[in-house]
Each structure stands twice: as C-alpha cells, then as structure tokens.
Amino acid sequence: MAINWFKYAAPASFYGLAGKMVPFFAWPAAILFALGIYIGFFVAPTDAVQSEAYRIMFIHVPVSILSMFIYLVMAGYAALGLIFNTRLSSMMATALAPTGALFAFIALWTGALWGKPMWGAWWVWDARLTSELILLFLYLGFIALQASIDDPRRADRAGALLAIVGSVNVPIIYFSVKWWNTLHQGSSIKFSDTSMHIAMKQALFIMLAACWLYVIAVTLVRVRSIILERERNTQWVSELAEVREGERS
C-alpha cells in the first residue's frame, strides 16, 4: 500500500515522471489562457472609471501574484535542499528562478504601461513598485550567484541562502499598500471577497490558473534539462533512449 514518495526525490526517477507530467499542465494552460483572454477582452464589461485600460490587469495581476508566489516556492525548495541535502529540491529552485524573474519583469512592465495612462506616470518610487523591483533584483541575483559558482552543490547552497534571506521581501510587497501611503491601489482580490464585477473576476481567475499551470509546465521542462546537464556522466543518462538516439545521428 505504501507508495515510496522518496523514489521521486531521486533525479533519475523524477526525470521520467516530469516528462510525463508536462502535457497535463501545458495543454490546460494554453486552453485556459485562450479562454481567459477571450473573457477578459470580449465578455468582461468596460470599467466605469478606467474604461478599457483596466484590461491590462488580466495580465498584470496574475503575473504579479505569481512573481511573489514563485519566490516563496523557490525559497522553500532551496531550504529543503539545504536541510535534507536533496539534489532535486535545489534543482527545482534553480528551475523556478528564470520564470519568477520573467514574471516580476512583466509585472513591472505592464504596471508601467498601465500607470502612464491612468496615474500619469510610468514609474513612482512608492513602496509597492520599489519592493517589486527589489524582487526582480533578488531573482536576478539568485541566477547570477548560481551561475558564478562552478561547483553545482556549492552554487545550490549559496543560492539557497540568498533565496531564504530574500523571502522577507515577499510579505513587504504584499502588505506595502496597507502599511504605507502608496500610489498603487489596494488589493482587489482579498481572502474574503473581491471588489470586482463577476465577469472581470472570472477572467482574472482563469488567467491566474493559466499562468500557474504554465509555470508548472515550464519548470518541469527546465528541471529536466538541469537534471540531464548535472547527471550527464551517469550510467542512467547514457542509457536514455533520447540520449542514445542523439549520439547515433
């Protein structure tokens, strides 16, 4: 009865499992993305205050939420790798970082595109915007630190330390609009309620689900290549069908 969960903590067995899981996340992501964009642009009504410009939130909000969430997951994996010395956890942390950085960048970029027509400024140094910029730098710092250390296990440990320390920034981003006077408005999605029209809410949550699934799919693909790269000298990699095929041709 007992399933040996730790079996899949070994990179060799997770490699195959991850490969099988990718389509189950990638296809729903693509379908939900199309659906979310459709509802967001054609079904959701015009906003009373911001007219059509508010629609940028269907990208901006999911990507911003996930840029924070990915960081916490990344720091969690990095901590697991540090505590239990599991190689796969550290590889997952490394695999999550580029997507997190991309999402933090898109959050800032779409935020600027939204801020110019609505607020009247591309950028202000308010607490929300500044702490999100720090998040982008933390991601880039994590990637750069790992890339600068040749030994992958030492790179994992150094990166883990930075990721764990940086996680203090995430609650600061989230609560910044509550704690200080900011130009950025408060959260529309609260734990109890949302302050949004129903079709807007649907589009937003579908886009959030789509982005979430995309993150999982792309991270699995990336962790597979990290596993291959780090285990390239092992027996099991040389016996993989795709590796042997590549050598023959």
Added chain:
Amino acid sequence: MRARTKTLLFIIGGIAVIAAAVGLVLYALKDNVSLYFTPTQVFNKEAPLAHSFRIGGLVEVGSVKRETDGLTVHFIITDTLKSMPVTYKGILPDLFKEGKGVVAQGKLQADNVFYAEEVLAKHDENYMPPEAKDALDKAAKAQSAVNSASAVPATITPAK
C-alpha cells in the same frame, strides 16, 4: 542533534532575525517609505515644509477652478479632516476628478498654497461596469438625501 535539525533551526532563526531587523528598519523609515503626506500631516508639520514633498488625498468636490489660460488649475486636496489649496500649471491625468484620489508633488509656499510641479491620479481597487456605478451613485445619493432629511429637513432638494 542531527545535522539537518541544526540546519533547519539555523534557517528559522536566521529568517526570524532578518525579519526583525528589516521590520525595525522599515518602522524607523516609516515616514520616508510613504509616498505622500496627508493634509493633516502637513498641518502637524510632519512634512519637510522647506523642501519639495508629495501631498495626497481627495480632490474636494466643487473646488476645481481653471484659469483662462487653460493650463493653470486651482483645487483643494482634502483628507476630510484638513484641506490644502493647490495650484498646478500643466496637463492633468485623465482620471483627475473631483472626489477622486490625487497625489501632487511640489512645495508649500509662504501664502499657504501648495504649488505642484506634478499631479498624479490615484484610483481605487474597485472595478465595475458604468451601469453598476450609476446604480451605486444613485443609492448613495438617495441615502445621503435620507440622512440630510432626517437631520435638517429644510435642506431637502426635490429629486430631479
């Protein structure tokens, strides 16, 4: 104690210490982290009155006056407790409206008027179609009519 327990405790302790340090720093910088001062803070002289600073609040309803040059505009920023007259010459953002949020950067001059160099609009987190907004506004109006009717019956204006 096993090595992994030690690492775990080290990480938890480390996060707690760093969180406390960052928390104290942010608490000390509380006024500097905030983007703007409210009119009440300005009246309490918490704002750096000698320098340029930002003031934020709502544009008081009925306070916006444009000069004939079409660019200079006078309005009052209020936090419902205190109000601050503002003069600005330039293009206002589209969302600038009476009763809505605004953040202005500039200097308080000797005549107690805030001369703004930049005016930004602040919108809230509520999104709804125009019809829903109309319904809400009507309900608010009806409510305030009822309130004022019960308080001062003489001020009722007939509904249009």
